[in-house]
């Protein structure tokens with residue numbers, strides 16, 4: 001069920017409201033647009049709804065109201081199976097940590113999306129997923145670890161494996177949920193370099209969320225979540241991020 | 247699907263210990279189920295093998311069970327006596343190949359004494375074996391007696407021991423045949439049948455004993471001596487028949503049962519044993535119920551183990567969802583895991599039973615006279631296995647449903 005390559009911007013949110021079951025609105029976003037191939041840094045303090053927003057973009061959560069369009073496709077009108085297929089085909093996702101399935105080798109972790117989804121695999125254009133994974137691993141400087149159990153990897157190595165997995169098959173959109181928060185400054189910079197380079201290779205749009213404002217300088221565009229989110233609680237007087245954002 | 251199967255397998259292997267324990271608990275309950283079935287069939291076969299090769303057992307007119315119990319099991323009183331003349335007349339019947347006369351009526355310290363002939367040692371079969379001796383040999387004259395294995399063990403007798411019989415089959419009898427003691431000629435090798443609990447002497451021995459008794463002042467006479475005229479062969483209580491042609495058994499049975507000269511009851515031991523088993527074998531139902539409950543316990547254990555591991559696996563579920571697995575894939579993964587555990591457990595359980603039989607059949611036979619044989623699984627056992635695997639798969643649905651729910655509400659960030 002490979003649909004024709006979807007057209008439209010990477011992300012277009014309109015009047016999106018989201019609340020967890022029985023709670024008040026966590027997100028109320030009149031508009032948020034991300035162009036294809038764009039690199040967006042989205043910051044906000046913990047609990048401000050960054051992960052929730054990514055859940056909406058991944059089609060794992062559904063808005064209470066409004067439209068969530070990814071690559072021109074309206075996620076909120078799709079059935080749940082269609083959203084799962086869409087995510088498998090077009091999206092790469094990197095968590096803050098613990099990105100890997102503990103009982104799979106590094107190589108099998110990287111190729112996991114291609115094994116679960118025929119459409120994602122088709123994006124390799126007939127290439128062997130293992131070979132593609134090897135190429136990506138080389139560029140992410142983890143080629144020597146392909147056969148290792150993931151339990152023997154350092155956090156930095158794990159995060160690169162996660163990037164390799166997110167980028168295998170060149171998805172149009174890559175979302176990263178605070179992927180550097182467990183890395184020290186040196187490793188963080190090297191990680192970002194590699195991430196940017198690989199996203200550029202693949203032509204993927206990158207949405208990178210973090211509470212760490214010091215990363216903002218490295219992105220072409222930076223958005224504070226509270227600027228776009230009307231549901232954000234009014235900033236507390238002493239909140240350093242709120243001050244910095246002004 | 248094959249990919250998911252591999253994933254399920256690797257996931258189980260990753261949680262090796264708990265998976266092993268879970269599969270082991272299923273294996274043990276399946277082993278119990280299948281083992282009980284094997285033992286049940288072994289017991290039934292051993293029971294049916296109490297007497298083999300004899301086509302008919304003939305006694306005075308009476309109930310089938312009474313003839314069987316008194317002749318083969320040494321229980322209940324005989325249905326009456328059969329005159330020697332009648333016995334000889336039938337023994338000469340053209341369809342009959344051999345006969346074994348049985349004269350019951352005396353005992354020794356609670357053990358039955360059977361007067362018979364050399365034909366007993368030649369023709370009697372149990373579980374396709376014949377009566378052999380652990381020491382000594384069969385009684386040869388009217389003063390010698392062979393004893394069963396249990397008799398020798400319980401009373402501490404050996405070849406050469408003097409034995410005084412008592413009248414009647416009661417355990418305690420005050421009427422001892424002291425005037426005519428016997429000497430043990432041999433101890434019969436263990437048979438695991440009622441033979442082990444009996445003593446075997448010659449018909450002449452019993453006749454001589456009772457004549458000596460009368461000469462010595464006499465005792466009150468009951469069967470089988472009742473109606474016995476001194477100098478004439480005494481009556482017997484039953485005789486076993488081997489036919490020349492097995493297919494004539496039914497006709498011969500009818501002929502004997504309908505004969506008017508002396509009313510007899512002829513029974514086919516196999517049929518009578520099967521009937522008896524139906525009445526006493528109902529205990530096996532209880533065994534099966536217990537075994538099924540064990541399976542239930544094993545499956546509950548599996549459910550608990552899978553369910554308990556879910557909490558630790560929420561992260562894994564979130565990752566799978568992030569890379570495009572739908573909740574249905576997650577359900578399928580967990581159900582596959584439980585199905586794998588159930589299949590492995592069931593296979594291991596069957597293997598345990600077969601290995602156990604292969605290793606221990608000889609020892610069990612020697613110790614309990616129970617013939618356990620390696621045989622393919624019966625329909626009932628396949629049914630059990632299907633039940634276990636089916637139930638195991640269903641049991642996996644509960645944790646799978648739970649994982650489905652949490653993976654939906656957790657989204658991509660499981661709560662810690």
Ligand SMILES: Nc1ncnc2c1ncn2[C@@H]1O[C@H](COP(=O)(O)OP(=O)(O)O)[C@@H](O)[C@H]1O
Nearest residue numbers: 020026045046047048049050051052053655656
């Ligand atoms: N599964 C959930 N159920 C209910 N409330 C949740 C759930 N996940 C997050 N929240 C709430 O939603 C808000 C935003 O959370 P989140 O998106 O995780 O923030 P961030 O990623 O910016 O730290 C928080 O108040 C959090 O408590």
Ligand SMILES: [Mg+2]
Nearest residue numbers: 050051177659
């Ligand atoms: Mg978060």
